[in-house]
Amino acid sequence: MNKISDLSNFPYQSFEQLQEAVRTEKITIGVDQTVAREWMAKGKHSPKFWRFLSLLLHFVPYIVFLATIIIPILMGKPILILVIIPLFLTFSFLVPSSPLRGLVNIACYILLAVLIASLLLGNIALAFIAAPFLTIWIMSKLLYNLSVSQMRNRGLKDEELFCLLYKNRAINILFNDTGDVLIAEYPKGET
Numbered sequence: 001m002n003k004i005s006d007l008s009n010f011p012y013q014s015f016e017q018l019q020e021a022v023r024t025e026k027i028t029i030g031v032d033q034t035v036a037r038e039w040m041a042k043g044k045h046s047p048k049f050w051r052f053l054s055l056l057l058h059f060v061p062y063i064v065f066l067a068t069i070i071i072p073i074l075m076g077k078p079i080l081i082l083v084i085i086p087l088f089l090t091f092s093f094l095v096p097s098s099p100l101r102g103l104v105n106i107a108c109y110i111l112l113a114v115l116i117a118s119l120l121l122g123n124i125a126l127a128f129i130a131a132p133f134l135t136i137w138i139m140s141k142l143l144y145n146l147s148v149s150q151m152r153n154r155g156l157k158d159e160e161l162f163c164l165l166y167k168n169r170a171i172n173i174l175f176n177d178t179g180d181v182l183i184a185e186y187p188k189g190e191t
Helices: 013-025 033-042 049-076 077-092 101-121 124-155 158-169
Strands: 027-029 171-175
Touching: 013 027, 013 158, 027 033, 027 124, 033 049, 033 124, 049 077, 049 124, 077 158, 101 124, 124 158, 124 171, 158 171
Parallel strands: none
Antiparallel strands: 027 171
């Protein structure tokens, strides 16, 4: 099943019809963010540049952790090292499947305002508390958005890849006029 025409209960008979439906915005291709992130980092169909970028962005949080230890010591305010404790917790909330992701996003927008205000007021210690969280938040959003975009674009250029992603439920189809979502059916006997 490497062709659109081989997919059961699929609304399009050809890959060109699917591409046209996307182009005319009749449908939107939805992407599982976690799968996209994994695909971008390790997938054989992902471009080498994106795998490298993914790896590079993956190390940013570790650099932030090191900075969170070194900078307070250099500033003469080692108490700020305590920022690391909530910083570790931030990792678990920034994955797309986290039920608290929305709250974390709101908190990060508030932290952005705090960071800007603290820099304008010259409060470096407060800026230091906000900056690590924002750095990890921005990198997380960038990583997931890039990986989703790349998976969607690659899938829409390669019929075989699209079929593979669709059959494995890594992508789905949203019908923009009705809001209905089409997800691949599991083969009989699987759930």
